[in-house]
Amino acid sequence: MEHVYIRTSAQGVPAAVVRGSREWQMVVEPVRWFERVPWWEQSRRMPRGQGRVDVEVWQVQVRLGNNVRSGIATWQLVRDGAGGGWCLRGEEVVAA
Numbered sequence: 001m002e003h004v005y006i007r008t009s010a011q012g013v014p015a016a017v018v019r020g021s022r023e024w025q026m027v028v029e030p031v032r033w034f035e036r037v038p039w040w041e042q043s044r045r046m047p048r049g050q051g052r053v054d055v056e057v058w059q060v061q062v063r064l065g066n067n068v069r070s071g072i073a074t075w076q077l078v079r080d081g082a083g084g085g086w087c088l089r090g091e092e093v094v095a096a
Contacts, residue, residue, distance in 0.1 A: 001087035006077060014058050014077065019088065024062035027072050031059045055079060057089075 005018040013032075017024040034054040056079040064070035076089040 001078065001089050003080070004077065004086050004088050006086045014060055017060065017062055017075070017077070017088075022064060024064055024073070025066060027061040027063050033057055033059075 007016040009015045014030050058077045078087045
C-alpha cells in the first residue's frame with residue numbers, strides 16, 4: 001500500500017489527499033468504518049503489546065485539485081497502526 005498525507009477538517013474528516021506532489025479534493029462526504037486486523041492469519045496468538053484489533057478505514061471519492069474535468073477516483077484510506085499515518089488501498093476511476 002502507498003503512503004499518503006491526509007488534510008482533515010476541524011472534525012477530523014478527510015478534506016484532501018496529498019499523493020506524491022498532487023492534492024486531490026473530496027467530491028462527496030467520506031464514509032468511515034473499522035475493520036478487524038487479521039492477526040490470526042500470521043500467528044496463532046495475538047502479537048504481544050498489540051492492543052489494537054481494529055483498523056480505521058475511510059472511503060473517499062476525489063478529483064485532482066479543483067479541476068472539474070478531472071476524473072473521479074474512489075479510494076480507501078487505511079490508518080497505519082505503526083506510525084499513525086495513512087495508506088492508500090485500491091484505486092478506481094469512476095468518471096472521466
